[in-house]
Each structure stands twice: as structure tokens, then as C-alpha cells.
Amino acid sequence: MRTYLCAEFKGFMVRKNILILTVLLSVLGIFNPNVSWADQHSEHEEEGGVNMKNQIFGHVNDSHSWHIFSTAEGHDAKHFSIPLPVMVYNIDAGKFDFFSSSKFEHGHASHAGYTEQQEGLKSGKLAREDGAKFFDFSITKNVLAMLIAIAFMLWLFLSIAKKYKSGQGATSAPKGIQNAVESVIQFVREQIAEPCLSKKNVKKFLPYLLTLFFFIWINNMFGLIPIFPGGASFTGNFAVTVALALIFFVIMLLSSKKGYWMHMLNPPGVPFGIKLLLVPIEIVSNLLIKPAALAIRLFANMFAGHTIILSIILLVSIFAGLAKVAGVVFLPVSIGFTIFMFCLELLVAAIQAFIFTNLAAVFLGEAVAEHDDHH
Numbered sequence: 001m002r003t004y005l006c007a008e009f010k011g012f013m014v015r016k017n018i019l020i021l022t023v024l025l026s027v028l029g030i031f032n033p034n035v036s037w038a039d040q041h042s043e044h045e046e047e048g049g050v051n052m053k054n055q056i057f058g059h060v061n062d063s064h065s066w067h068i069f070s071t072a073e074g075h076d077a078k079h080f081s082i083p084l085p086v087m088v089y090n091i092d093a094g095k096f097d098f099f100s101s102s103k104f105e106h107g108h109a110s111h112a113g114y115t116e117q118q119e120g121l122k123s124g125k126l127a128r129e130d131g132a133k134f135f136d137f138s139i140t141k142n143v144l145a146m147l148i149a150i151a152f153m154l155w156l157f158l159s160i161a162k163k164y165k166s167g168q169g170a171t172s173a174p175k176g177i178q179n180a181v182e183s184v185i186q187f188v189r190e191q192i193a194e195p196c197l198s199k200k201n202v203k204k205f206l207p208y209l210l211t212l213f214f215f216i217w218i219n220n221m222f223g224l225i226p227i228f229p230g231g232a233s234f235t236g237n238f239a240v241t242v243a244l245a246l247i248f249f250v251i252m253l254l255s256s257k258k259g260y261w262m263h264m265l266n267p268p269g270v271p272f273g274i275k276l277l278l279v280p281i282e283i284v285s286n287l288l289i290k291p292a293a294l295a296i297r298l299f300a301n302m303f304a305g306h307t308i309i310l311s312i313i314l315l316v317s318i319f320a321g322l323a324k325v326a327g328v329v330f331l332p333v334s335i336g337f338t339i340f341m342f343c344l345e346l347l348v349a350a351i352q353a354f355i356f357t358n359l360a361a362v363f364l365g366e367a368v369a370e371h372d373d374h375h
Contacts, residue, residue, distance in 0.1 A: 062142045062237060064101035064116055064126070068228060081106065082228070085139050088114065092132040101138075142240065145232035149219045156181065188213050192358050196365035205364055208251065213357040216244070220302060220349030224342065235352070236302040238295070245295035248360050256367040290363050294356055301352050305345045312337045 066082040083102035090097060103111035113129050126136050160178050193202045193209055219234045234240055262268075264282045267275060316334045320327025 061125075061233075062140045064104070064138055064140055065106075066141050066144065066228060066232075084141065084144060086114070086126075087137045087139070088126065089135045089137065090128075090132060091134055141232050142234050142237055145219070145222060145229070145234045146240075148229045149215070149222055149234070152222075153214055153218060184213070185210060188357065192354070192361050196358075196361040198369070201365070201368050205255075205361070205368075209357050209361055212244075212248075212360060213353050216298065216356055217350055217353035220352060221346075223302070223306070224345055224349065233302065233306050235298055236306050238299045238303075241295040241299040244298070244356070245291040248294060248363070249291040252364055252367045255364065257370060259370060260367045290359075294359055297359075298352055298356050301348060305341070305348055309338060309341050309345070312341065 064084055064086055066084065068080045068082065083100045086097070086099050086101050086103075088097045089095070097112050097114070099111055101116070103109065104114075104116045109115075110129060113132070114126050114134075115129060117125050117127055126134070126138075128134060156177070160181055163178055188210055189202070189206060192213075193206050197205060216235060222230045223233050223235065225231060264286055265279060267278055267282070270278060312334055316327055316331055319330040
């Protein structure tokens with residue numbers, strides 16, 4: 001088994017995974033959630049107290065700078081953040097605009113006719129003061145978080161592959177992170193790939209399934225780290241999960257066999273009248289519901305986890321706003337619930353990576369199965 005895993009790393013984790021990661025990088029970059037069509041500023045809510053909506057969406061939404069911390073609230077606040085490059089194509093003017101997000105001064109200023117919104121669901125999105133249409137291709141917080149996760153994955157896999165090439169792990173028991181990664185690879189192969197795919201298809205699709213599992217899991221874990229380079233709710237962004245689902249959808253369609261389409265469009269042994277009802281259901285199920293289920297499940301679970309943790313933490317400020325004593329009394333309760341939810345999110349991070357990868361393997365197994373396999 002260990003000799004096989006050595007070959008697994010040499011063959012799969014180095015060459016093919018770099019290619020798959022490149023595709024992920026390209027597609028997720030294209031599906032930047034900040035493609036905007038003249039979003040306008042929302043009304044500012046009255047000052048005073050804690051605006052939970054802005055605090056929560058300010059964290060889980062994407063942004064053009066990576067906020068580190070603030071020293072105060074209101075007009076006297078001092079914000080410390082990492083500015084990111086803004087790259088916008090102005091459709092009406094027919095040109096690209098390039099500048100640093102520091103020009104926005106944390107939402108208090110505009111630059112070159114652009115402003116960054118700070119409130120609600122549109123928090124982090126750009127808007128044009130003149131209402132012109134534009135596309136935003138900026139390196140945002142989520143894009144940077146993805147690049148950091150990919151860099152970490154490449155370092156992890158290439159360093160372990162180097163150990164296998166030198167003979168460590170193939171002839172002796174692996175140690176440390178190498179042993180942990182080997183266990184995860186074996187788990188994905190035996191518990192996800194092999195039950196859903198034929199022997200030849202396991203070898204074909206295992207690199208993709210392994211990349212998918214590690215990519216989602218590592219990004220989920222990075223999102224739970226409260227400080228840079230963590231803290232970005234990458235997998236809690238719907239545009240990201242939709243991009244992952246579309247990548248799977250394209251792979252599934254390109255790999256699907258003739259029998260898959262025949263069973264979808266002309267189910268054998270079914271009366272014609274039933275086919276009129278069954279075929280549209282099968283088309284919608286296979287071409288819409290399956291990728292939508294992958295995208296929504298991952299997004300909803302990760303978004304909900306971050307929202308609950310932030311809500312519990314912000315309750316301290318709300319109680320303190322009513323009375324300082326109430327804030328002090330509620331503080332240990334908030335800390336206890338936050339620790340519990342954080343531990344639960346550590347489990348959810350791995351479970352969601354498993355569920356997404358497992359469903360992808362199941363759907364792939366249906367698409368690539370030969371006619372004899374169905375029987």
C-alpha cells in the first residue's frame with residue numbers, strides 16, 4: 001500500500017494536481033463575485049449601538065482590502081488593513097482603470113469615479129458615481145485567500161512528493177504531516193472514489209477528487225483562523241461555490257458516456273406516456289439540480305457557521321450597550337458558546353469537504369458508468 005501511495009504522489013499529486021489547481025485559479029478568478037452593474041450606495045443607518053448586519057456582512061462578504069483590526073468605532077476609528085489592487089473595466093468608456101484600494105480610505109472617499117460600499121449585502125462591492133456600467137476584475141480578499149490556500153497546497157504536496165522521491169515513506173514509516181496526508185489520501189480513495197467509480201475510473205478521477213477535497217477543506221480551515229492570512233469566508237461566498245460546482249459540471253459532461261444520456265433522454269423499459277413526464281424531470285435533475293445542490297449546500301453551511309459565531313460575539317456589545325453589567329455578565333456565556341461553535345466548525349469544515357467530494361464522485365460514477373455497469 002505504501003509503495004502504491006508513493007506512485008500516487010509521484011503520478012497524481014505533482015503533475016495533474018498542479019494543472020487542476022491552475023484551472024481552479026483561472027475559473028474562480030473569472031467568477032469574481034464583484035462583477036457589478038452600477039450598484040448605488042445604500043442608506044446609512046443611524047449611528048449609535050452595534051449594527052450587527054453591517055458587522056456580519058462586512059466579515060463574510062468579499063472586499064477590496066483585507067481588514068486586520070480597528071482601534072475604535074465611528075468617525076474616530078483607525079483601521080489597519082492590507083490594500084489590494086483594483087482592476088476595473090469601464091464599459092461605457094471602453095477602458096481599464098487600475099489603482100490601489102487604499103484610495104477609498106476605508107469607504108470614506110471615492111477615486112476615479114468609483115466608491116466601495118460598506119453596508120448590508122452590497123458591502124465590499126464597487127459602485128460608479130455616474131451610474132456607468134463596469135466589470136470588476138480586482139484581486140479581492142477572497143481571491144487573495146484562494147491564492148494563499150493554493151500556495152499552501154502546492155508547498156504541502158510538493159514537499160511530501162519530494163520525500164517520496166527520496167525514498168522516505170516508500171521504504172519506511174512516514175512521519176508527521178506526511179503520515180496525516182497519506183491517511184487522508186487513503187480515506188478519499190477507499191471511502192469516496194472506490195465505492196462510486198469503477199477501477200479504471202478511480203485512477204482517472206482520483207486526482208480531481210483529491211484536489212477538490214483538499215482545496216475545500218484547507219479553505220474552510222483558513223476561514224476559521226481569526227487573523228491574517230485567515231479570516232476570509234472564501235467557501236461562504238456563493239460565487240465561489242457556484243464556480244466549484246460549474247467546474248464539476250463541465251468535467252461530468254465531458255466525461256459522460258452515451259448510456260448516461262440514453263438513460264436520461266430515453267429511459268429503457270418505460271411506457272411512452274411516462275417518458276413524457278420522466279424525461280424533463282431527469283434533465284432538470286441532472287443538468288440543474290445536481291450542480292445547484294453542490295453549490296448551495298457548501299455555501300449555506302459555511303456562511304451559517306460564520307454568521308452564528310459572529311452573532312454570538314456581537315451579543316456582548318449589544319448587552320454592554322444596554323448596561324455594562326449586562327455585558328460583563330454575558331461575556332463568559334458568549335465565550336463558552338463561541339468556543340463550542342468554533343469546535344463544531346472545525347468538524348463541519350471537514351464534513352463539508354467530504355460531502356462535496358462524495359457527491360461529486362457519486363454523480364461522476366453515474367455519468368461515466370458503462371451500460372453493463374448499470375445492470
